[in-house]
Amino acid sequence: MAENTSTTGAAPEELSENILITTVDSVYNLARSYSLWPMTFGLACCAIEFIVAGTARYDMSRFGMEVARPSPRQADLLIISGTVTKKMVVSIVRLYNQMAEPRYVISMGACATGGGPFKEGYNVVSGIDKFLPVDVYVPGCPPTPEALLHGFITLHKKFKTQSVRTVPWYRKTYTGETPIPVLGPDIIDTHPAALKQVRDVNMTRLMAARSAAGPQISAGEGQGTIVIRNPGLTRDLTDWTLQTGDDGETYHFPAGFVLMSDGEVRVHTSSGATSSSAGDIVWPTAQAIGAETEKVSLVDADGNAVSSFEYEAITS
Amino acid sequence: MSDPTVETPLPYSDVVPGAVLAEETDLDGSSLVVAADKLPELATYLRDHEALDLLSNVTAVDYLGYKERTAEDRFEVVYHLYSTKKGGGPTVLRVRLPENNPALPSLYGVYRGADLQEREAYDLYGIRFLGHPALRRILLWEGFHGHPMRKDWQEPYFEAESKPFKSRHPDGNYAWAEDRNPWGSNVQYPDDFDPMSWQEPVSQIPLQSHAGNGAAGMLKTDRLIVNMGPQHPSTHGVFRMIVELEGETITALEPEMGYLHRNHEKIGERNTYLMNMPYTDRLDYISSMSNNLAYAIAVEKLLGEDYVPPERAEYIRVIMAELTRVVNHLFSVGTFLNDLGAFFTPLLYAVRERELILDLFEAVSGSRMMCNYLRFGGVARDLPDGWLAQCSDMVFNRLPDKIEELTTYLTGNEILQERCIGVGYLSAEEAINLSCTGPQLRGSGVAYDIRRAEPYSIYDRFEFDVATADGCDVYSRFLVRMEEMRQSVRILQQAVKQIPEGPVQSDKGQGSYVVRPPVGTVYGRIESPKGELGFYLVSDGSGNPFRYRVRPPSYINLNALGPMAVGNKVADSVIILGGIDIVLGEVDR
Numbered sequence: 001m002a003e004n005t006s007t008t009g010a011a012p013e014e015l016s017e018n019i020l021i022t023t024v025d026s027v028y029n030l031a032r033s034y035s036l037w038p039m040t041f042g043l044a045c046c047a048i049e050f051i052v053a054g055t056a057r058y059d060m061s062r063f064g065m066e067v068a069r070p071s072p073r074q075a076d077l078l079i080i081s082g083t084v085t086k087k088m089v090v091s092i093v094r095l096y097n098q099m100a101e102p103r104y105v106i107s108m109g110a111c112a113t114g115g116g117p118f119k120e121g122y123n124v125v126s127g128i129d130k131f132l133p134v135d136v137y138v139p140g141c142p143p144t145p146e147a148l149l150h151g152f153i154t155l156h157k158k159f160k161t162q163s164v165r166t167v168p169w170y171r172k173t174y175t176g177e178t179p180i181p182v183l184g185p186d187i188i189d190t191h192p193a194a195l196k197q198v199r200d201v202n203m204t205r206l207m208a209a210r211s212a213a214g215p216q217i218s219a220g221e222g223q224g225t226i227v228i229r230n231p232g233l234t235r236d237l238t239d240w241t242l243q244t245g246d247d248g249e250t251y252h253f254p255a256g257f258v259l260m261s262d263g264e265v266r267v268h269t270s271s272g273a274t275s276s277s278a279g280d281i282v283w284p285t286a287q288a289i290g291a292e293t294e295k296v297s298l299v300d301a302d303g304n305a306v307s308s309f310e311y312e313a314i315t316s
Numbered sequence: 317m318s319d320p321t322v323e324t325p326l327p328y329s330d331v332v333p334g335a336v337l338a339e340e341t342d343l344d345g346s347s348l349v350v351a352a353d354k355l356p357e358l359a360t361y362l363r364d365h366e367a368l369d370l371l372s373n374v375t376a377v378d379y380l381g382y383k384e385r386t387a388e389d390r391f392e393v394v395y396h397l398y399s400t401k402k403g404g405g406p407t408v409l410r411v412r413l414p415e416n417n418p419a420l421p422s423l424y425g426v427y428r429g430a431d432l433q434e435r436e437a438y439d440l441y442g443i444r445f446l447g448h449p450a451l452r453r454i455l456l457w458e459g460f461h462g463h464p465m466r467k468d469w470q471e472p473y474f475e476a477e478s479k480p481f482k483s484r485h486p487d488g489n490y491a492w493a494e495d496r497n498p499w500g501s502n503v504q505y506p507d508d509f510d511p512m513s514w515q516e517p518v519s520q521i522p523l524q525s526h527a528g529n530g531a532a533g534m535l536k537t538d539r540l541i542v543n544m545g546p547q548h549p550s551t552h553g554v555f556r557m558i559v560e561l562e563g564e565t566i567t568a569l570e571p572e573m574g575y576l577h578r579n580h581e582k583i584g585e586r587n588t589y590l591m592n593m594p595y596t597d598r599l600d601y602i603s604s605m606s607n608n609l610a611y612a613i614a615v616e617k618l619l620g621e622d623y624v625p626p627e628r629a630e631y632i633r634v635i636m637a638e639l640t641r642v643v644n645h646l647f648s649v650g651t652f653l654n655d656l657g658a659f660f661t662p663l664l665y666a667v668r669e670r671e672l673i674l675d676l677f678e679a680v681s682g683s684r685m686m687c688n689y690l691r692f693g694g695v696a697r698d699l700p701d702g703w704l705a706q707c708s709d710m711v712f713n714r715l716p717d718k719i720e721e722l723t724t725y726l727t728g729n730e731i732l733q734e735r736c737i738g739v740g741y742l743s744a745e746e747a748i749n750l751s752c753t754g755p756q757l758r759g760s761g762v763a764y765d766i767r768r769a770e771p772y773s774i775y776d777r778f779e780f781d782v783a784t785a786d787g788c789d790v791y792s793r794f795l796v797r798m799e800e801m802r803q804s805v806r807i808l809q810q811a812v813k814q815i816p817e818g819p820v821q822s823d824k825g826q827g828s829y830v831v832r833p834p835v836g837t838v839y840g841r842i843e844s845p846k847g848e849l850g851f852y853l854v855s856d857g858s859g860n861p862f863r864y865r866v867r868p869p870s871y872i873n874l875n876a877l878g879p880m881a882v883g884n885k886v887a888d889s890v891i892i893l894g895g896i897d898i899v900l901g902e903v904d905r
């Protein structure tokens with residue numbers, strides 16, 4: 001074998017038969033791909049096929065992965081085998097964060113991939129990839145054990161494309177942590193971007209509801225008092241009026257009268273009523289409203305009644 | 317019926333006056349409308365004097381929008397009572413509740429088995445059971461927005477009230493549910509929800525220590541709370557137990573579930589009747605054929621005479637159901653041994669036989685696990701050529717040997733006996749009171765098997781014994797499963813010999829994809845490998861079930877988990893759970 005050793009020059013004659021020249025990456029990837037330690041983790045129906053893949057007929061030990069580990073700290077392959085529910089995804093992300101790097105995720109079955117037959121369910125996450133990075137998707141409902149084995153082989157192929165020089169998990173700054181979602185009125189993704197999106201959408205909806213809401217009037221405490229509340233946006237009440245139904249008395253708001261958002265103002269009626277506190281409105285009427293049953297309406301500048309209520313006569 | 321001019325007194329009006337308000341006719345019998353405040357009194361009477369000792373099914377129905385229903389009787393809680401002593405059909409009680417205050421007395425004090433089912437009705441319907449000791453959410457989490465099974469509650473991906481959805485293909489293109497939802501995924505939040513300022517509520521699971529348990533002896537130790545699951549290798553899926561320990565002895569155990577709650581019932585009410593058939597496969601995914609059978613039987617009760625399956629189909633159904641029982645028990649015994657510490661080896665042997673049976677399933681249905689093989693009025697297709705010969709070989713030659721092999725290695729095994737005998741004690745009275753069914757009940761010496769007590773399909777033609785064992789412990793449940801496999805093989809041998817030629821679908825059932833049953837309610841049940849599997853259906857005459865309720869045996873058997881585990885060692889909690897034989901797809905649905 002003299003012609004072979006000539007290129008390296010270092011191998012002694014007696015060892016030359018035993019030396020293989022290759023790249024670090026090939027050895028690294030070969031070793032990694034045949035010593036995957038999946039986590040003993042099952043979610044639903046697909047988990048049964050995962051168990052069966054480990055039994056005699058399918059025997060996934062052939063691919064160097066029979067050492068299933070119940071603890072995430074000792075595992076580097078997470079097989080999401082079944083429907084991911086909102087209640088469970090919190091734990092799944094936590095488990096993923098605890099696993100050893102480099103870690104991989106196989107999404108097994110229709111449910112884990114996209115919600116499957118249960119996608120429309122209110123407690124179902126439509127695909128684990130909404131929360132975790134997935135390396136291989138295995139289709140089927142459930143995928144047969146053969147399909148799962150094919151998923152393993154596909155994962156091995158993925159290994160071959162990785163190089164020890166570029167993989168992220170040896171970088172100093174790399175953590176690989178995924179924010180853990182929390183359970184609120186619904187599942188809450190705690191990614192800052194996702195949180196912001198929820199807030200933005202909700203704010204938009206809230207603002208739309210608010211700008212649609214007009215001021216409301218109701219009976220205030222004490223005879224002859226009306227309260228105007230504004231649950232909507234700040235409004236200018238110039239040219240708005242308060243009207244009573246029967247004798248048709250009208251109060252015109254002063255020009256430039258503004259009712260703040262979330263603000264309220266009290267209106268005192270009666271002949272010669274005076275304001276009891278600053279900022280209140282006084283509406284001089286023939287007789288205090290409420291002495292007899294009557295209807296009071298708030299009318300906007302265009303003459304539409306925005307809000308009204310019936311004043312029940314207080315018989316004391 | 318009796319002469320309308322003569323007033324027949326309402327049932328039980330002499331013993332519990334004012335309890336029964338009316339007697340109604342259902343599609344499969346009659347039911348009693350009961351006044352809410354008299355319910356516990358009537359139930360106590362029925363339990364003590366009418367031998368109706370098994371509260372099998374408790375469920376709620378939201379009748380919003382149902383004909384002739386108003387806000388005054390919008391909700392209804394339905395109870396199915398059976399007698400383990402006399403057998404036969406159910407006594408059905410209905411309590412009607414108003415929309416504004418759906419509350420009624422809990423039956424926890426009369427039947428402790430009401431526990432989990434009442435909590436479920438509270439969680440999904442918001443019905444309050446007064447006097448229930450721990451009325452908390454069970455499938456969803458504390459803080460969830462709304463009660464999802466109410467008819468006016470819509471899920472985030474809501475499209476229409478019933479399938480087939482017309483909205484799926486506007487302008488001829490598929491419309492993604494994601495695109496319609498403002499958040500682009502399967503979530504919805506109340507209008508005023510702000511995730512930045514929101515605080516997670518502190519959830520506390522109260523453990524109910526059982527008083528007077530001095531099992532820890534003289535030694536004074538600190539109480540310790542141990543959490544097992546939802547990711548734990550021996551909880552058979554995503555199930556969680558919170559255990560309170562004194563030393564190594566369990567003083568309280570609280571199950572926590574819902575980690576696989578995938579909204580089977582809500583989806584089921586949107587589906588057409590036939591669309592639900594493949595979903596039932598995914599309930600108890602170890603024994604899909606049994607689930608098909610229970611559902612088919614319930615719907616056939618609803619559909620009436622046109623859908624009575626022909627002879628051959630009945631035999632095929634029995635063969636499939638019994639093969640399923642063998643598969644289930646093999647798997648259950650295998651994983652049970654796993655829990656005991658005999659890691660994987662017994663399971664390897666059990667799964668080997670299971671694989672051969674799955675091959676038979678695959679040959680008839682095209683799928684190993686999710687068979688979707690039964691149809692209303694028969695089965696989807698006839699057996700392929702040579703199937704029966706293969707099956708006969710299996711049930712006459714192979715299975716009996718293999719079951720004996722397992723028996724030889726396991727039943728007499730000293731370690732197995734040491735670990736199991738006397739562990740997880742559950743007396744017969746307790747088992748019945750806790751609504752247990754299946755091997756769990758028969759392991760306490762109660763010979764109650766629906767195949768005998770209220771025969772369905774053609775089970776009255778076969779010779780078999782109801783397997784029981786009266787040790788009331790985990791070992792007895794194991795023995796019952798082993799014996800049931802033998803009995804199933806016995807039924808299979810008879811069925812394979814007797815099966816006639818002929819059609820496998822009733823004339824009407826042939827190719828009928830959308831069925832519209834008459835208005836009414838039915839409850840159909842079978843003895844599934846895990847216990848009583850029932851389907852309670854309410855039809856409003858349309859093609860979709862108005863109410864689709866699954867009575868899941870392993871969920872209800874979990875009522876007994878706490879009482880059985882208290883006083884045992886923490887290591888035994890996993891085999892007590894293994895002895896119940898739960899499948900999470902069915903527990904959480």
Ligand code: SF4
Nearest residue numbers: 045082109110111141
């Ligand atoms: S993909 Fe199918 S088999 Fe797998 S978990 Fe979902 S429903 Fe079950």
